[in-house]
Amino acid sequence: MLKEFQEFISRGNVMDLAVGVIIGGAFGKIVDSLVNDIIMPIVGAIFGGLDFNNYFLPLSSAVTATSLEAAKQQGAVFAYGSFITVLLNFVILAWIIFLMVKAVNNVRRRVEGQPAAAADAPPPADVALLTEIRDLLARK
Secondary structure, three states, X not given: OHHHHHHHHHOHHHHHHHXXXXXXXXXXXXXXXXXXXXHHHHHHHHOOOOOHXXXXXXXXXXXXXXXXXXXXXXXXXXXXXXXXXXXXXXXHHHHHHHHHHHHHHHHHHHHHOOOHHHHHOOOOHHHHHHHHHHHHHHHO
């Protein structure tokens, strides 16, 4: 079992995945900082100058606090500002990953040239028919 585990760990794909997870975690922190420290203060200024993370609706009459942390200690709250911040984090991260995958695919296409599948594809029906007619005429 130890030998199997060693073979599993020594595969390149496992190491690539580990590096990807580590870089992804660090990249997630960068996106969090971008959203929390740059984008959300601007959005908060547009919506009244408050910290957008502190937008919430109290679900209990006992909640009287003005900050989200204090309100959570008093009772149940609907923290829609935090949700919107996390949602914006996800959208930005997904967009950046999409752009990275698109760039990698463009580089691969340039390096590989035309895809091999296009060369192996059968000719169109009219070309195949003309080739067959040519071959029949050549046999006569």
